[in-house]
Amino acid sequence: MKTKLFILMLFLALSLSVSAQEKTKKELKQERELEKQKEVQSLLDTKNFVFEAQKVTPQGGRLIQLDYNTYFLKFNTENTTCDLPFFGRGYNVGYNSDGGIKFEGKPENIKIENKKKSTILKATVRGKNDVYDLFFTIFFNGTATLNVNSNNRAPIYYDGLISAPKEEKK
Template sequence: MSAKLSILLLLCFFSFPSIAQQKTKKELKAEQAEKKQKEIEELIDAKTFVFEAQKVTPQGGRLIILNDYTHFLKFYPDSTSCDLPFFGRAFNVAYNGDGGIKFEGKPEKIKVGKKSKNINFQATVKGQNDTYDLMFRIFYNGSATLSVNSNNRAPISYDGIIRAPEDKEQK
């Protein structure tokens, strides 16, 4: 009986360090969150990211869920392109126009404000027919909110995600 007990104690002794070295779910989750935060900070510092809209909230309207993932804003330090849907009131916009917020231009007046739980990112882009003020609130988990103000349209907000541009999306 004592031989069985000594073997059992010996097995427990050698398996204990491997058990003690395994990370808990909480530690793994914290490491993943920290890794995602660094990734988001690198994208914002480089001023190179893609915003994919998933939901839109027009001024005074209801939340609209976008089913397809073709609505985007690609932000680079020297150029920005945007193709987002627009639901709301438009002023001085041609009748029967494309109806969305579509532009390409160079970003100006870029401001970045980092906080403990998010990053505020602002820029102004002059398109062909309008000037757009872009205000992002980017959370460290990758989710983001984009508010767009322009001269010819009512303000509108989009909820979505921030990600790195893929190789085929590079300029």
């Protein structure tokens, strides 16, 4: 009888010590979220990231899901490149324009404001034919919204993700 009791106690002690060492799903989720938050914060600190648009909402319009991940804005303090679709009203757009928001230029007046659960990044970029005001709201889970205001077009809003830029092969 004592032997059975001893074996049972030994089994219980081993099972409790093994289960105490394993992390719960909640702890693992918190670790992943913290890791993602650090990654996003490092992208904001370097001011070098890529915004990939997934949804677009034109002014006075409804939400449009974008196919593929081909629409982007590469933000860098030296050179910002944008290729985003545009749905909405154009005020003074040339006839040779392909309709999208496409520009390349150096961002000016970069301002970053940290909030409790997000970061606001504002910048102005002078393109070839227009001036674009960019207003990012970047959340710590990697999602972001981008508001683009320009002189020649109605405001437009994009939802998407930010990530680190991919290394270019030389």
